[in-house]
Amino acid sequence: MVTTSVIPVLELFQETGAYLKGHFRLTSGLHSPEYLQCALVLQHPRHAETLGKALGEGLKGLYGERKIDTVVSPAMGGLIIGHELARAIGARHIFTERDDERKMTLRRGFQVQPGETIVVIEDVITTGGSSAEVVELLQAAGAEVVAAGSIIDRSGGRADLGVPRTALVTLNVVSWEPAACPLCAAGQPVVKPGSRPT
Numbered sequence: 001m002v003t004t005s006v007i008p009v010l011e012l013f014q015e016t017g018a019y020l021k022g023h024f025r026l027t028s029g030l031h032s033p034e035y036l037q038c039a040l041v042l043q044h045p046r047h048a049e050t051l052g053k054a055l056g057e058g059l060k061g062l063y064g065e066r067k068i069d070t071v072v073s074p075a076m077g078g079l080i081i082g083h084e085l086a087r088a089i090g091a092r093h094i095f096t097e098r099d100d101e102r103k104m105t106l107r108r109g110f111q112v113q114p115g116e117t118i119v120v121i122e123d124v125i126t127t128g129g130s131s132a133e134v135v136e137l138l139q140a141a142g143a144e145v146v147a148a149g150s151i152i153d154r155s156g157g158r159a160d161l162g163v164p165r166t167a168l169v170t171l172n173v174v175s176w177e178p179a180a181c182p183l184c185a186a187g188q189p190v191v192k193p194g195s196r197p198t
């Protein structure tokens with residue numbers, strides 16, 4: 001696992017039991033021997049605050065002293081870190097949800113105005129698909145998406161959202177097609193992170 005980080009983020013994951021080792025089936029369908037469960041770090045408000053501040057610093061490297069009006073996160077994963085980042089940079093925080101057709105939307109009366117400056121935040125970026133949808137939604141509403149960020153970038157830096165992007169930790173995650181998975185070959189049960197063995 002290759003990492004880059006401005007604060008010892010992986011230590012926080014290890015301390016809180018959020019750095020899991022085993023045999024995991026990722027959302028992509030690939031299998032992996034390790035998994036970072038952000039929710040287990042973010043359950044501790046002091047760690048969430050630390051990560052929010054660190055992300056705020058990292059983002060400044062992208063947009064300098066520009067005033068950011070709003071942080072927008074896709075639910076659920078982006079909620080806590082988005083809120084902590086917004087606190088750190090003095091912005092408001094709103095979130096998107098998927099509607100019945102799985103389309104990312106702003107609900108609950110959340111609105112953005114033309115010209116509003118926005119950063120889009122997730123806990124983990126894998127392909128960047130969710131964040132890219134949020135960026136598109138906001139741009140269609142006339143907002144200016146200044147940057148995007150995440151605690152973890154599992155794409156090895158490859159995810160492209162069409163806006164400047166930063167992450168506290170960039171990983172090249174080891175993963176295999178199920179048919180080529182050595183852990184499957186060894187007969188080890190595979191688990192979906194956050195659930196019981198299947």
Ligand code: ZN
Nearest residue numbers: 031181183184
């Ligand atoms: Zn496997």
